[in-house]
Amino acid sequence: MLLRRSLMTVAALGTTAIVLASCSSTPSASSKPTIKIGATNFEEQEIVANLYGDVLSNAGYKVKVESALGTRAVVVPAIQHGQIDLEPDYAASLLGYLHGGKPQAAGTQINTAIAADKAALSSSGVTVLSASSALDTNVFAVTRATAAKDHLTTLSSLAPYASKLILGGPPECPTFAGCEPGLTSVYGLHFASFKSLDEAGPLSVAALKNGEVQVVELFSSDGNVVSNNFVALTDDKHLEGADYIVPVIRKSVDTAAVTAALDSLNSKLTTDAISQLNLDVTANKEQPAAVAKTWLASVGLK
Amino acid sequence: MAVWDHFRHFVASVASWLTTAANWKGSSGIPELLWRQTELSLAVVIGALVIGGGIGLVLGHTGRGGLVAVNAANAARAVPSLALLTLFAIVPWISLRWGGFLAAFLALVVLAIPPILTNTYVGMREVDAEVRDAAKAMGLTGGQVLRTVELPLATPFLMAGVRTASIEVVATSTLAAYVSYSDLGTPVISGLNTNNTVEAFAGALLVALLAAVVALGLGALQRVLTPLPLRRHMPRGLGASTRARTPALAAAVET
Amino acid sequence: MGTAQPFFQWSYVTGQWSQISSDLLQHISLSLLAVGMGLCLSIPLALLAWRYRVLRPPVFGIASTLYIIPSLALFAILGPITGYVASYPTAEVALVGYTLLILIWNTVAGLDAVPADAREAATAMGYSRRAALVRVELPLALPYVFAGLRVATATVIGLVTVTALIGLGGLGQQITYGFNIGYYTPIIVGLVLSVVLAAVLDLLLVGLQRLVVPWSRSARRARAV
Numbered sequence: 008m009l010l011r012r013s014l015m016t017v018a019a020l021g022t023t024a025i026v027l028a029s030c031s032s033t034p035s036a037s038s039k040p041t042i043k044i045g046a047t048n049f050e051e052q053e054i055v056a057n058l059y060g061d062v063l064s065n066a067g068y069k070v071k072v073e074s075a076l077g078t079r080a081v082v083v084p085a086i087q088h089g090q091i092d093l094e095p096d097y098a099a100s101l102l103g104y105l106h107g108g109k110p111q112a113a114g115t116q117i118n119t120a121i122a123a124d125k126a127a128l129s130s131s132g133v134t135v136l137s138a139s140s141a142l143d144t145n146v147f148a149v150t151r152a153t154a155a156k157d158h159l160t161t162l163s164s165l166a167p168y169a170s171k172l173i174l175g176g177p178p179e180c181p182t183f184a185g186c187e188p189g190l191t192s193v194y195g196l197h198f199a200s201f202k203s204l205d206e207a208g209p210l211s212v213a214a215l216k217n218g219e220v221q222v223v224e225l226f227s228s229d230g231n232v233v234s235n236n237f238v239a240l241t242d243d244k245h246l247e248g249a250d251y252i253v254p255v256i257r258k259s260v261d262t263a264a265v266t267a268a269l270d271s272l273n274s275k276l277t278t279d280a281i282s283q284l285n286l287d288v289t290a291n292k293e294q295p296a297a298v299a300k301t302w303l304a305s306v307g308l309k
Numbered sequence: 310m311a312v313w314d315h316f317r318h319f320v321a322s323v324a325s326w327l328t329t330a331a332n333w334k335g336s337s338g339i340p341e342l343l344w345r346q347t348e349l350s351l352a353v354v355i356g357a358l359v360i361g362g363g364i365g366l367v368l369g370h371t372g373r374g375g376l377v378a379v380n381a382a383n384a385a386r387a388v389p390s391l392a393l394l395t396l397f398a399i400v401p402w403i404s405l406r407w408g409g410f411l412a413a414f415l416a417l418v419v420l421a422i423p424p425i426l427t428n429t430y431v432g433m434r435e436v437d438a439e440v441r442d443a444a445k446a447m448g449l450t451g452g453q454v455l456r457t458v459e460l461p462l463a464t465p466f467l468m469a470g471v472r473t474a475s476i477e478v479v480a481t482s483t484l485a486a487y488v489s490y491s492d493l494g495t496p497v498i499s500g501l502n503t504n505n506t507v508e509a510f511a512g513a514l515l516v517a518l519l520a521a522v523v524a525l526g527l528g529a530l531q532r533v534l535t536p537l538p539l540r541r542h543m544p545r546g547l548g549a550s551t552r553a554r555t556p557a558l559a560a561a562v563e564t
Numbered sequence: 565m566g567t568a569q570p571f572f573q574w575s576y577v578t579g580q581w582s583q584i585s586s587d588l589l590q591h592i593s594l595s596l597l598a599v600g601m602g603l604c605l606s607i608p609l610a611l612l613a614w615r616y617r618v619l620r621p622p623v624f625g626i627a628s629t630l631y632i633i634p635s636l637a638l639f640a641i642l643g644p645i646t647g648y649v650a651s652y653p654t655a656e657v658a659l660v661g662y663t664l665l666i667l668i669w670n671t672v673a674g675l676d677a678v679p680a681d682a683r684e685a686a687t688a689m690g691y692s693r694r695a696a697l698v699r700v701e702l703p704l705a706l707p708y709v710f711a712g713l714r715v716a717t718a719t720v721i722g723l724v725t726v727t728a729l730i731g732l733g734g735l736g737q738q739i740t741y742g743f744n745i746g747y748y749t750p751i752i753v754g755l756v757l758s759v760v761l762a763a764v765l766d767l768l769l770v771g772l773q774r775l776v777v778p779w780s781r782s783a784r785r786a787r788a789v
Contacts (some may be wrong), residue, residue, distance in 0.1 A: 040476075179498075205488070210398065289745040292745070395742065395751050516635075520634060521633075524632050
């Protein structure tokens with residue numbers, strides 16, 4: 008009798024657990040045409056997703072922004088399967104991802120990159136719209152003092168000094184084509200050693216500042232370069248691809264009005280603009296959605 | 310059959326990664342990463358032994374304050390180590406110090422103290438009151454009772470705590486790679502970041518191997534250090550530990 | 565880091581409450597599923613291991629292996645099979661695997677601890693082996709099971725945060741967000757809510773235990789904790 012009671016309680020607990028679990032992951036079966044915008048874990052993606060959402064709702068569409076979905080490996084299959092309708096991505100890195108993670112020659116130039124992306128995604132009913140002017144790619148930064156001392160402006164200019172410098176970057180830098188292996192193969196740079204830090208975050212900035220590393224991988228648009236007065240060395244041999252921010256959208260959702268709304272962003276969304284927005288989020292701890300709204304108002308798109 | 314081919318190809322890729330000479334050389338080579346993880350774990354366990362074991366011994370000897378300590382230790386179990394690691398990693402005076410070692414060390418010590426403290430305290434309390442009384446009746450001082458009577462009898466519990474703590478520390482130190490302390494977690498995280506399943510899997514295998522070696526090794530050490538008369542009651546194997554007399558103690562002690 | 569910030573900004577909590585509560589909900593669902601499934605798996609396995617001693621080495625061996633392998637490594641090992649980005653199956657298999665050793669061990673210990681008198685009395689009263697198990701031995705083993713359940717729940721809640729590294733995370737999302745931008749508050753939010761969640765679930769379990777195992781009240785005096 009007692010055992011039956013306890014077994015029933017356990018069963019009840021179990022059922023509650025399952026119910027709670029399924030409640031928190033209910034698929035949205037909406038009959039209204041809401042545009043679902045997805046974004047990965049990076050704050051810049053969340054900002055741009057909100058920008059897309061705001062211009063589209065200004066154009067009269069219902070939108071839902073779902074951020075922090077994980078990485079590209081989640082978001083791209085999601086859009087291919089129709090779980091989301093729109094996501095901001097980077098033309099060259101997307102192309103590399105669509106080809107098994109290998110950087111593609113077409114990725115070095117924005118037009119060929121977008122064309123190749125469209126070709127690769129077409130069969131899943133997805134297309135790519137025009138690029139904005141915001142470039143977010145890997146950059147390798149040095150402090151202003153280092154740049155002045157060794158007259159560094161481009162990555163090529165690092166060649167004579169590399170063997171005495173320590174490179175810092177994310178854990179995958181030694182094996183990732185766009186990081187250390189690329190620097191070696193394209194620019195012939197052999198660094199003294201490598202220090203694993205974080206994903207171009209606070210540890211990377213701190214390590215460059217305190218001299219633990221002399222060259223560090225950052226992102227061109229995250230504002231850390233500007234706010235810390237670093238110098239981002241120019242990628243004169245085009246190791247990094249044309250990673251301009253592009254809208255990746257399901258063809259079924261892409262009407263003329265939608266395209267027009269998203270295109271209106273393009274000229275205004277420059278690298279400097281997105282850098283400042285990123286800074287607002289990372290340094291000033293403001294929220295991506297709020298930052299997006301304020302900026303849109305300031306450039307007259309709202 | 311495509312699945313089987315896929316599987317064979319994957320296994321071959323992993324084997325190839327593990328046998329590539331380049332992966333064994335240099336400052337991000339496997340031996341170096343293994344050494345760094347071992348070094349960190351060792352330092353943490355020693356630190357936790359000194360702090361947690363010390364507190365547990367004192368509380369267990371005097372018999373006071375143990376309830377609070379053990380309950381606090383249980384509460385500390387639920388603190389996510391990822392939170393501690395990241396928090397310490399970004400606090401300015403700790404961040405990046407000693408190449409990320411200090412942040413990881415502090416976070417892991419917090420993780421390691423509860424099992425050691427709980428087990429030491431319980432072990433000390435499990436000593437029969439009569440045995441203690443007999444020792445005092447024989448004229449032994451408090452310190453001598455501690456050293457010659459309580460400590461040897463509490464050793465099985467203490468060792469169980471050290472073993473539990475060590476396994477948790479070795480496992481969690483894998484995460485230190487996320488906050489810039491390179492170790493065997495680095496290939497795992499790097500692989501997860503770049504969708505390189507082969508690198509992630511190979512790194513994971515190495516980590517699992519290290520954890521197994523530590524668990525088995527400490528199990529053997531535990532048997533060696535337990536006074537002979539008590540050894541009869543020790544079950545063997547990976548899940549081995551000593552048995553405590555009440556259910557809650559069992560749970561507190563076994564894990 | 566970088567700009568000076570107060571240790572904790574309450575405005576973040578109020579402003580971001582919908583995101584925080586969504587993360588909390590995901591955390592709860594991941595945790596409860598893991599513990600629930602762990603319990604469902606471990607009781608039958610424990611019964612088998614208890615009844616047939618020869619099964620103890622393999623059962624404990626597998627459970628120990630799953631316990632020892634770090635969760636992150638387990639994600640990477642399961643990934644090729646169950647998917648490793650935002651994959652509930654991968655996360656759950658790893659989390660459930662972690663609970664097995666604790667739960668099986670405690671259940672077996674509880675069954676072993678049933679006094680011989682109780683067993684003899686059951687036989688004397690004419691209970692079949694199965695009836696004795698269900699009506700006498702399992703109920704008497706319940707305090708041990710609950711103790712194991714409490715530890716398993718607390719540790720699973722901590723482990724769920726690691727699933728953030730494969731795109732899930734629950735409160736781990738707060739932690740990685742804070743780390744990405746060097747912001748203390750979200751990390752502290754993740755930490756505190758995890759501990760609070762563990763405390764609440766622990767209290768619920770204690771309450772459940774009192775309901776289901778009322779005789780353990782007198783035994784409590786004998787316990788040190």
